[in-house]
Amino acid sequence: MTDVLSRLRAALGDRVDASETARQAARADKSGHAAAGTPLAVVHAASVADVQQTLRIASETGTPVVPRGAGTGLAGGANTGAGEISLSLRAMDRILEVRADDLLAVVEPGILNGDLNDALAAHGLWWAPDPASRAISTVGGNIATGAGGLLCAKYGVVRDAVLGLDVVLADGRLLHLGHRSVKGVTGLDLTSLFIGSEGVLGVVVGATLKLRRLVPGQVHTLTATFPDVRTAAAASAAVTAAGIQPSIMELMDATCLAAVHRLLDLPAADPHAAQLTIQTDGAASAAEAAAIADVLRAHGGTVQVSADRDEGERLLQIRRSMHPAMETLGTTLIEDVSVPRSRLAEMFDEIARVEREHGVVIPTVAHAGDGNLHPNFIFDGPEVPAAIWDAADDLFHAALRLGGTLTGEHGIGVLKRRWLTDELGDDQWRLQRQIKDVFDPQGILNPGKVFAP
């Protein structure tokens, strides 16, 4: 261990941080869950060469390495424990290239999602993946988890927005995956394989991102309140079924709304009402907003429409403040199941059943436009109690029964690995594990994450 640390220091100097503060901070992410023990050190990589050096030393000494962005993950994927190196990419935050004519940008992984889009806006461009955490989460973290966000139904998921990746393998070799052209099918699609791979295959040190032009025209924002969350869910599904594609369609239940209103010092919301916040954009924005308002009213909603962009951003800020608002209620286990959109109301029925049967309250928000729900389990203390896991287990299996998945965008990390075979099946689990072994035969990359030991 001393040897590893001294080798890291000899190679990387003061980019190796073995302070107690840094080591403690690297144990946890935003899930609240923390690794057992504290890591050897945090390496603040400033270059691709730094990452390669770190991995060469790690592979030569058999030391586990846990890649980390801004630490905003919600599944414990970047948590680093005893005997491990936390490899932070946060300082690698440069935009290396922006090409409006090719609709691409080449960036380092540590740049924040929000900062990237601020910089791209000056070119009339944006990168569509838009996690609610965009102000604090990195592009690399977004890619490592396949983090999705609010705009996926209309503008695609992360894997639709990445053309190529530069990755460093466990032994320090640098690979360039993918391409700079719109199309490219040379060999196997390792770029897509890396997206959502949560640091178990290699370390992403650069990304060639597929950009879009900023959408011209007006943005319309609808807010609609409903007597209960099931009605709101059914109304959102009816919007999709009616053939209208909003850019954003977010659902918040009454508990969530109340918590956010308290956090932001807004007037108290109706204590029972669930709310949809919906945006339309592009050339048909006004017509689509009007059509959506009709559907929502027909499904029992009280609807308001705004054509003011700033007002729209303010209304969405309520949704984006969900995670800090939940943190005010206690420790939070934020779940992340996703179901086909037609099953959204049924999934809320299942959540209500789990609440009843397990005697818990599960405040829930949903990216209703794409069927991705974030049920929140609130409890006291740092560790998830067994009773909460029992309720979560029930909820996960309900999502799978509805044709859904365990995780829409947060990833498996440590918190959901015990359910992985429930979704994948044993055969697929073993195949995936063997692919991991191809990339990382020593098993030093983020060990124990995704695939249970």
Next chain:
Amino acid sequence: MTDVLSRLRAALGDRVDASETARQAARADKSGHAAAGTPLAVVHAASVADVQQTLRIASETGTPVVPRGAGTGLAGGANTGAGEISLSLRAMDRILEVRADDLLAVVEPGILNGDLNDALAAHGLWWAPDPASRAISTVGGNIATGAGGLLCAKYGVVRDAVLGLDVVLADGRLLHLGHRSVKGVTGLDLTSLFIGSEGVLGVVVGATLKLRRLVPGQVHTLTATFPDVRTAAAASAAVTAAGIQPSIMELMDATCLAAVHRLLDLPAADPHAAQLTIQTDGAASAAEAAAIADVLRAHGGTVQVSADRDEGERLLQIRRSMHPAMETLGTTLIEDVSVPRSRLAEMFDEIARVEREHGVVIPTVAHAGDGNLHPNFIFDGPEVPAAIWDAADDLFHAALRLGGTLTGEHGIGVLKRRWLTDELGDDQWRLQRQIKDVFDPQGILNPGKVFAP
């Protein structure tokens, strides 16, 4: 060999076709290239169980299996030779489910791309991947090659339009990959890994496709002629650089235009002019068409605009007839390089250089909207002469120097495998090969394709 055939017949009866006609037909695809020798038999699978049976017998006897759709590939990926089984999925052509509310369809792989979209249109839906061969190529072949087509710049590539795949592994086991929800990041993304994998990992027996609503509103079609192909290429790049996104932007050089006009009995085109055919759709279609017309005229184009859908389809039919038109000129090696859109004019300079230096004529069409070029090498006789391969080699390396790729949508097959490491590098080639081995440890799935022996 007799044993394999008798076991196949015992298990699959008259779905095993060992006639000389069937075996000869399975040797080649639309590339013109044919495998050495003739396969043992063609199995016309009618069900998932048939595919599993075939692969069980194949793995137990160590017999190579080559999956095949409609045989319209252009890289020899489905060519089947001596001692091999040709496994045709063409008869598995059912649409199992269409869900307008979830914007998905579940289909068997043998359905033709055109037939699928005809059926979906009745629901107001479509599947975006749109190869020029859509009338004769299958969805499974589209997925196996990542075939792309005309609409990719605006509506995405194949991997953006597939949610899940059912695949049969080399040993006959059936796996369900992916999900039915918009989002899903559980474990590694094996669905994307299979897209474009050309039958070397497993056999796709079902696909859950991500659909779109038919785009409402008018379609505008522009045709623009230019004094030469480089000017046309520069004009098309200027359209993208100007921030306008057409749904289709196709380029044909003078030789291609002349050949198609002869094939379709149309009046002779200008013998030197190159042509762009461009479509806009959606709510801003008219405004976008007008803006594009301005850009094209500023770049030396003579432009006509039509707002008539049927006229637009007729104009596009000229582009879609390119492959049969080339076949009238001789044997054709259709290449498929792709470059960043800003480099399209430079790629045409390179093609002109290759023509000069190698003394060949290379009629070329391009999906100019996404930078994917199809240079055609024409020759006599069934085999590509060495001089043509020398010219192609020169052209491939030019594309790579411009930041492009060997193949935008046709795949590597047998015809391009000797250039694979030029693009991937040795390290990545070996990793990809090891992944292939994880799925197919015996090496019975499409052996010799993609990865050179």
